[in-house]
Structures are given as structure tokens and as C-alpha cells.
Amino acid sequence: MTRSGTPGEGTRPRVRQAGQLGWDDGLYEEEPEQDKGSGAGSGERRAAAAEAGHRRGGPKRRAKKGRHRVLRWSASVLALLIIGGAGAGYLYYEHLNSNIKKADLTLGDKKMAGHKANAAGQTPLNILLLGSDARDSKENQKLGGAKDTFGAPPLADVQMLLHLSADRSNMSVISMPRDTMLKIPKCTNPETKRIYPATTGLSMTNETLGRGGPGCSVATWYELTGITIDHFMMIDFSGVISMADAIGGVPVCVKGNVYSHTSTGKGSGLKLEEGTTKIKGKQALQWLRTRYGFEDGTDLGRTHAQHMYMNSMVRELRKGTKLTDPGKLMNLAEAATDALTVDKGENGLGSVKKLADLTDELKKVPTKRITMTTMPNVYGTGTLKERVLPKPGDAEQLFQMVRDDVPLDGKASKRKKKAAAKKPTASPAETPVTVRNGTRTETEYAAKGRATTVKELLAGKGFTQASIDSQYAEADKRTGILYPTVDMEGNAQAVAKALGIPLSAVKKSTDVSGITLTVGSDWREDGGYHAPSADEKTPDSARALNGDDDKACMDIQPGFGW
Structure with missing residues (x-):
């Protein structure tokens, strides 16, 4: 029986625990054909390779010969x-x-x-x-x-x-x-x-x-x-x-x-x-x-x-x-x-x-x-x-x-256009807004009272019909505003402008029935909202590689030369 990448097309009674430490990373490697007459398979070179080869999949574990799996890349x-x-x-x-x-x-x-x-x-x-x-x-x-x-x-x-x-x-x-x-x-x-x-x-x-x-x-x-x-x-x-x-x-x-x-x-x-x-x-x-x-x-x-x-x-x-x-x-x-x-x-x-x-x-x-x-x-x-x-x-x-x-690549950031502003179809006092507390994180409970605090901020800006969704318990890393229909976009943007939330955080979604503001974990503290800045620069740690770079060349791991 084979296994498949789509549900229901193959089963197997024995399941390996891939997430556990000690999972055999050797499954990702193919046993190479023996090189004949080149000297590349010498004991000295193999010993050096074994010493230099760093395995990142967990603590070392004996690999069974012949067990190898094709690394499925983004073909x-x-x-x-x-x-x-x-x-x-x-x-x-x-x-x-x-x-x-x-x-x-x-x-x-x-x-x-x-x-x-x-x-x-x-x-x-x-x-x-x-x-x-x-x-x-x-x-x-x-x-x-x-x-x-x-x-x-x-x-x-x-x-x-x-x-x-x-x-x-x-x-x-x-x-x-x-x-x-x-x-x-x-x-x-x-x-x-x-x-x-x-x-x-x-x-x-x-x-x-x-x-x-x-x-x-x-x-x-x-x-x-x-x-x-x-x-x-x-x-x-x-x-x-x-x-x-x-x-x-x-x-x-x-x-x-x-x-x-x-x-x-x-x-x-x-x-x-x-x-x-x-x-x-x-x-x-x-x-x-x-x-x-x-x-x-x-x-x-x-x-x-x-x-x-x-x-x-x-x-x-x-x-x-x-x-x-x-x-x-x-x-x-x-x-x-x-x-x-x-x-x-x-x-x-x-x-x-x-x-x-x-x-x-x-x-x-x-x-x-x-x-x-x-x-x-x-x-x-x-x-x-x-x-x-x-x-x-x-x-x-x-x-x-x-x-x-x-x-x-940073080349077009200066030409990037800002999100287009839409004209509101209603005044703040006529615009209902639902506020949710999504400030929970992987290590912290939701910040108590954040939805109420933001509701009061909205009221101070004239949005007196703001209310709280007390049943919402999801975690959201970013503060955002959703609206269900095109005619509400201008009103949703007005809410964002009132609180200093960027227009890029205002999005259409059929998952809400009215303008809905979710306070994310990026706004756990009192005070005005400060949008995190990406400063339009790719971090060096991302190892960016340009598609036109025909000089790119792989470094060789010590011990694997011949």
C-alpha cells in the first residue's frame, strides 16, 4: 500500500512521530552509488565527512541503510x-x-x-x-x-x-x-x-x-x-x-x-x-x-x-x-x-x-x-x-x-502607493463598531479590559455606537478592522483614521456582519496605537537571493571535498 499527499488515498497502521527529537533524519538522504576508482570513497575522506556532517534533525540515531526519501522541494x-x-x-x-x-x-x-x-x-x-x-x-x-x-x-x-x-x-x-x-x-x-x-x-x-x-x-x-x-x-x-x-x-x-x-x-x-x-x-x-x-x-x-x-x-x-x-x-x-x-x-x-x-x-x-x-x-x-x-x-x-x-528587493518601495482612501457614507455617531479583544498570545492571557478601553477611545472620537463582542476569545497578533460590504469601506477607514491604525489594516471580509475592530497583541498597552514599522528593508537574516544573480555559488562543508 502506498501513501499519498491527499487525504483518504492511503493508510498505514504504523505511524512515525516526525516531530519527536531523535526522528531519523537519514530518511531524507539517499544512499549514493559507490564511486569506482576515484578514491573519493576512501576511509580518510569518509571519516572526515562523518566528523564534519552536522545533523540538525535531532540527537543522533542509527540510520538503516537503504532508507532514503526524496526531498520534495517546491517543483x-x-x-x-x-x-x-x-x-x-x-x-x-x-x-x-x-x-x-x-x-x-x-x-x-x-x-x-x-x-x-x-x-x-x-x-x-x-x-x-x-x-x-x-x-x-x-x-x-x-x-x-x-x-x-x-x-x-x-x-x-x-x-x-x-x-x-x-x-x-x-x-x-x-x-x-x-x-x-x-x-x-x-x-x-x-x-x-x-x-x-x-x-x-x-x-x-x-x-x-x-x-x-x-x-x-x-x-x-x-x-x-x-x-x-x-x-x-x-x-x-x-x-x-x-x-x-x-x-x-x-x-x-x-x-x-x-x-x-x-x-x-x-x-x-x-x-x-x-x-x-x-x-x-x-x-x-x-x-x-x-x-x-x-x-x-x-x-x-x-x-x-x-x-x-x-x-x-x-x-x-x-x-x-x-x-x-x-x-x-x-x-x-x-x-x-x-x-x-x-x-x-x-x-x-x-x-x-x-x-x-x-x-x-x-x-x-x-x-x-x-x-x-x-x-x-x-x-x-x-x-x-x-x-x-x-x-x-x-x-x-x-x-x-x-x-x-x-x-x-527594496527597488520599488519609493514608488509604492498608499492605500486609497474612501469617503465615509455615515457620520461617526451613525457608525456601529464592534470591538474584540484579541490580545492573547502564546505565553500571556488576553489583556484585561482592552476592548472596553478601545471602545471608550472610539466614543471619545464620536463613535458612540461602539459595542463589545464579549464572546470573542481568539488571538490576533495584529490589530485590524474588517468590514463586510463595499459600502462600509469608507466608514471602516474612518474608524482606522480616528485611532491611528493604518489603512492597510482595513480589509473586506464576509466573516463579519458589520465593522469589526479586533485589538491585537500589538496593542496590549494603554495609549494610542503605534503600528509596527517594517521600514521596507528585508532583514539580513532572510538571506535574500536575487533572481538575476548568476554568480551565486554554494559553499562546501569541510570534509566533503574530493
Whole structure:
């Protein structure tokens, strides 16, 4: 029995606890083929590799030989690029549409707020790209191995949020390390109706996929970042080899000879000479999976290598690489659609045409305006010392920039237009406002009396019909104002102006019946509201990589040269 990245398509009686310390990170590494006659597999080199290889997944544990899993990276981007640029004639076969699997966008209880349009009426687009380790085909099993894990709940081991700006001038990507510890909200499996309660403590982010499907990963991202997510694309992808071959390979660079292999059999098996090499086939897959041998041997280095690969592939496609072989094109289209799971519904991405239309939007962004980043993070302490947490200040700054549609490359911030102001249709005294206390945090109870205090502030500004929602008990990191219909937008903005809340925090939502102000944990103290400033600068800790940077080159981990 195989396992699948979508609910209800595979079960397994034996479930591994991925979030526990001591979970075998060796499952993420492929046993490399023995190098014949090169001397690269010498005892001295292997000993050095074993000494240098730092494993970040938890305390060391003996790995069983032959257990290896393909690291499912965000091949969604590649699928989009290929589908959009390969030639419409081959992509509109009806059976390709039927290949695409579909699932609910979000499985959480909290409804996502709508986007705020810019002055031109345009809205941004956010897509969560998920890489699953599920094995739902013979090809995936052949590439992934680890037969004793077939049928186990899938893990979202690669998670990247792609943000396309409202004016389509720039694109940003935020990767979240797979061992990020966070709180997972309540999720309900849409097929089995099983309810997964919100976690009381911290859990690994990659466990979200096994709690009902990709919709739980979406709900978790929204809970953490406050970023409205429009779509998700999940890949359990054996087609990455076909894609790399179809465009003739992807150039990558290493600063020294590298061989990803340890004396205990871990490593992707990648072996490259110093400098730039155009990789394809199995070698491309090895690059995307390599951890031992890059930088400090952690997932952060692997993520950076994936960013380099993605940028390089985009450049190859943009500079005129052609897909002219009909046979290769058909195989590529089959592999891409068969391995893809997207959000369903009228507004979902469940057809080749919708994917192609989306790709046309992505193509509008020049490579020099693409920015790849990693969520700023810090190591935990105690039992979490080999896990990571969002870095205080820096992580929220990055999330806020995406929420506010601020380019992460910093090039267009001076041209960014402020949210358009609407004229109120009623006076403050005629405008009902519901106030909620959402100041609860992960470590503190809700600040007592905050809703009452803000209600009194509103009354002092003339909003005498303000009332309190005493039943509201949710936690909100940011103070915001929601309104249900367009005719209330001006009135909602008037409430924001009265309290010094930025207009970007005023959003339309069908989740409320009237103007609703939620006091977030960023306003726990008395006094006026002070909006946190993102100062329109991407934190250095995000390791921003520009899409036009063709000089990027991976550092090699000591002990893995040859």
C-alpha cells in the first residue's frame, strides 16, 4: 500500500512521530552509488565527512541503510513555468485536467481576510508551494526508497510562500525550514471528518500535511504570518528529472569539489567539480536533496541551494530555452499534472488552463525582480536546541512586508502607493463598531479590559455606537478592522483614521456582519496605537537571493571535498 499527499488515498497502521527529537533524519538522504576508482570513497575522506556532517534533525540515531526519501522541494514553480511556456497545443488535452488532484484550500476554523487593492484596483497573489514526501506511484517509490515508510502519513518537508505583487512588477518567496516549531491550529479532515485539535505546545511545521491535507498547512501559515493565501500547489514529484532534462539542464555552481556521502551511508550522492556545471536527470534531483556537503550541513544550506537552482532554471527558460520535442513535451505534461495537487473550487487552480493563466501572470516579473528568502530563524533551547523558531522581530518584519505588498528587493518601495482612501457614507455617531479583544498570545492571557478601553477611545472620537463582542476569545497578533460590504469601506477607514491604525489594516471580509475592530497583541498597552514599522528593508537574516544573480555559488562543508 502506498501513501499519498491527499487525504483518504492511503493508510498505514504504523505511524512515525516526525516531530519527536531523535526522528531519523537519514530518511531524507539517499544512499549514493559507490564511486569506482576515484578514491573519493576512501576511509580518510569518509571519516572526515562523518566528523564534519552536522545533523540538525535531532540527537543522533542509527540510520538503516537503504532508507532514503526524496526531498520534495517546491517543483510547483517549475511546473508552472513549463506548463506556461511549453506550447498550448499539447497542454489542453482533457485527460491532463483529470490528472490534477484537488483538495480544500484551508482546513482551519479561521477565515482569511480579503486582499486590500492598490490605487489601481489590483490585488496581490499568494501561493503556498508544498513539497510532500508521499509515495503514491511506483516511480516515486523507486526514487524515494524507504520501503518501510510506504503508506505513512505524508510530511510537508518543503514549504515556500510565493508572493506576486499587486502590480505584477515583482515576486518574493519565503521558505520555512521543515523543522520550524510552531503551534498548529485546529484542522478537520474533509474526507474522514476527523478533527485534529489545535496543538497545546509546539510541533514541527512539516506535520501539518498529515492533519487532514495541504489545507492544514495553509491554515498554519495564516495563523503564523497573517498573510492571506489564495492558492496552494503541492508536488509529490518524480517529474523533476524530466523537467531538468526537457530544458537541457540547469547550471549550478559550487566553490569546491563536493561529494555528498558519509561513512554511515548518508548523503544525496551528488558529486561535482568546482565551478559551474549544467545538471539534469538524477544529478538535478541530488542537488535539490543535498544537505551533507553544503555550507554547515543543515536544512538552511539545502534551502539556499534550492533557491539557487530555482533562479537558475527561470533564467534558462527566460533566455530562450525551447521545448520543441513533442514526445518530451507530452511526457513532461503528464508527469507534471499527475504529480500536482491544487486547491479546488470555482476559484481554485484545478485545470491546465488556470495553471497556464497563472503562469502568464508570473511571467510578467523580470528575473531581476525575483527575490528568494528564508524565514529568519533561531535555534531553540533545551529539548528544542536542534529545532528552529521564527526569529523575533526579523520574521515578523518579513511577514509584514509581504502583507503590505512591499518588494523584498527594496527597488520599488519609493514608488509604492498608499492605500486609497474612501469617503465615509455615515457620520461617526451613525457608525456601529464592534470591538474584540484579541490580545492573547502564546505565553500571556488576553489583556484585561482592552476592548472596553478601545471602545471608550472610539466614543471619545464620536463613535458612540461602539459595542463589545464579549464572546470573542481568539488571538490576533495584529490589530485590524474588517468590514463586510463595499459600502462600509469608507466608514471602516474612518474608524482606522480616528485611532491611528493604518489603512492597510482595513480589509473586506464576509466573516463579519458589520465593522469589526479586533485589538491585537500589538496593542496590549494603554495609549494610542503605534503600528509596527517594517521600514521596507528585508532583514539580513532572510538571506535574500536575487533572481538575476548568476554568480551565486554554494559553499562546501569541510570534509566533503574530493
